[in-house]
Amino acid sequence: MKQSTKRRSSPTTEREFGGTLGASCIPVLLPLLVLFLLSVSRSPGASLLQWPPQLPPTSALWDPLAPLLLLGWFTLHAFLYLLPLGKVSEGLVLKNGTRLKYPINGFHALVISVGLLLLLLWLGVPLGSLFDLLLPLAVCATGLSFLLSFYLYISSFWAPPHALAPGGNTGNPLYDFFIGRELNPRIGNFDLKYFCELRPGLIGWVVVNLGMLMKEVELRDGASLAMLLVNGFQLLYVADALWNEEAVLTTMDIVHDGFGFMLAFGDLAWVPFAYSLQASFLVVHPVELGAAAATAIVLLNGIGYYIFRKSNSQKNVFRRDPKHPSVSSLETIATATGKRLLVSGWWGLVRHPNYLGDLLMALAWSLPCGFSHLLPYFYVGYFTVLLVHREARDERQCRAKYGQAWDAYCQRVPYRIFPYLY
Ligand SMILES: NC(=O)C1=CN([C@@H]2O[C@H](COP(=O)(O)OP(=O)(O)OC[C@H]3O[C@@H](n4cnc5c(N)ncnc54)[C@H](OP(=O)(O)O)[C@@H]3O)[C@@H](O)[C@H]2O)C=CC1
Numbered sequence: 451m452k453q454s455t456k457r458r459s460s461p462t463t464e465r466e467f468g469g470t471l472g473a474s475c476i477p478v479l480l481p482l483l484v485l486f487l488l489s490v491s492r493s494p495g496a497s498l499l500q501w502p503p504q505l506p507p508t509s510a511l512w513d514p515l516a517p518l519l520l521l522g523w524f525t526l527h528a529f530l531y532l533l534p535l536g537k538v539s540e541g542l543v544l545k546n547g548t549r550l551k552y553p554i555n556g557f558h559a560l561v562i563s564v565g566l567l568l569l570l571l572w573l574g575v576p577l578g579s580l581f582d583l584l585l586p587l588a589v590c591a592t593g594l595s596f597l598l599s600f601y602l603y604i605s606s607f608w609a610p611p612h613a614l615a616p617g618g619n620t621g622n623p624l625y626d627f628f629i630g631r632e633l634n635p636r637i638g639n640f641d642l643k644y645f646c647e648l649r650p651g652l653i654g655w656v657v658v659n660l661g662m663l664m665k666e667v668e669l670r671d672g673a674s675l676a677m678l679l680v681n682g683f684q685l686l687y688v689a690d691a692l693w694n695e696e697a698v699l700t701t702m703d704i705v706h707d708g709f710g711f712m713l714a715f716g717d718l719a720w721v722p723f724a725y726s727l728q729a730s731f732l733v734v735h736p737v738e739l740g741a742a743a744a745t746a747i748v749l750l751n752g753i754g755y756y757i758f759r760k761s762n763s764q765k766n767v768f769r770r771d772p773k774h775p776s777v778s779s780l781e782t783i784a785t786a787t788g789k790r791l792l793v794s795g796w797w798g799l800v801r802h803p804n805y806l807g808d809l810l811m812a813l814a815w816s817l818p819c820g821f822s823h824l825l826p827y828f829y830v831g832y833f834t835v836l837l838v839h840r841e842a843r844d845e846r847q848c849r850a851k852y853g854q855a856w857d858a859y860c861q862r863v864p865y866r867i868f869p870y871l872y
Pocket residue numbers: 700701702703758762765768769789790791792793797801802804805808836840844847848
């Protein structure tokens with residue numbers, strides 16, 4: 451019995467994100483990076499390269515209102531998640547042959563949240579004050595990510611072996627805490643990873659953006675075109691994710707990755723506070739955008755969105771029902787697992803067309819901030835690194851899963867993300 455537990459706990463020797471060293475440093479460095487980026491975005495110089503780096507004074511990191519707001523926000527979203535609205539969908543087949551059920555009511559949660567925000571505005575609640583609360587909120591969200599990650603790590607020891615993620619149970623506590631041991635941790639029917647991936651942080655990002663817009667209105671008696679574009683583009687991205695909530699059930703995060711610090715912090719702190727940097731930058735560094743530039747940026751976002759949505763939907767439909775009329779005529783290659791790989795349509799253009807679309811949108815979100823500072827382009831740089839790394843991880847997993855069939859796909863579709871470039 452003991453022996454089998456040992457074998458179970460080290461199914462993979464390969465470690466990602468720099469192994470134990472990465473897993474020990476990232477949980478310290480990333481929260482500091484969020485605070486650094488937030489305080490640079492509101493400083494007059496907004497310089498990323500200033501030495502010594504600008505860190506906020508400790509007095510700016512705490513406000514008793516922040517934990518209350520965060521607690522209220524989480525309670526609201528847990529309640530909305532449990533409401534019997536929308537349909538219930540099944541995830542992909544698990545190792546033990548079963549499928550988990552997931553409520554598809556994220557879009558309802560977004561609409562109700564936006565409705566509540568409009569009500570608050572109508573009641574005269576100064577949403578612009580979120581600008582002054584950003585640092586304390588980011589500190590509390592980070593604290594919450596740590597608490598959740600400790601809970602996830604400890605509770606995973608009660609999970610059955612088939613419920614463990616392939617990469618997150620090496621036996622090294624630091625690494626497993628970071629990557630996540632359990633694939634789909636649940637409290638009853640409440641799926642913690644699925645909830646965190648799409649609700650409090652993602653919708654929280656929209657709220658932070660709206661707060662920045664209201665701060666701009668307070669300061670300058672109106673919202674700038676640049677701020678409206680950033681808010682509009684990112685709202686579209688979040689609304690799209692929730693409208694197509696079912697598609698998240700076939701992404702790497704849900705299907706392959708465990709739920710540990712990386713995703714908990716990513717979902718709850720990194721997304722709402724680092725992804726909203728353009729909006730917080732614009733509060734202190736207004737940009738006047740001409741009509742021609744705005745049109746070109748809208749076009750770029752539209753092209754990126756089209757590629758992103760079409761390719762993600764094509765793969766999702768194909769994985770759920772390969773005989774569906776919209777995908778049945780596409781060329782595919784067989785793999786030894788019984789699953790087929792698309793080699794025409796969007797997935798015949800490059801091996802990750804969805805990343806290409808996402809990166810075009812990322813650029814469109816930064817361009818409204820002009821070219822005077824580097825900070826608004828932080829997201830494009832980070833996202834390129836994230837997706838190039840993610841593509842390499844996915845490639846390794848697919849080669850292990852599909853062997854020769856994957857090599858044949860790579861020969862047939864030689865470029866990874868950018869046609870003729872990479
Ligand atoms: N905004 C953000 O911060 C982030 C956004 N994203 C976005 O999330 C979306 C999902 O990305 P991600 O989860 O990384 O991965 P994908 O949705 O691209 O999923 C990759 C999986 O798709 C399947 N697949 C790969 N090639 C083919 C093919 N030719 N035919 C059929 N199936 C194929 C494989 O799984 P299998 O064969 O087992 O089904 C592979 O493991 C992307 O649009 C990405 O841009 C991702 C990360 C961060």
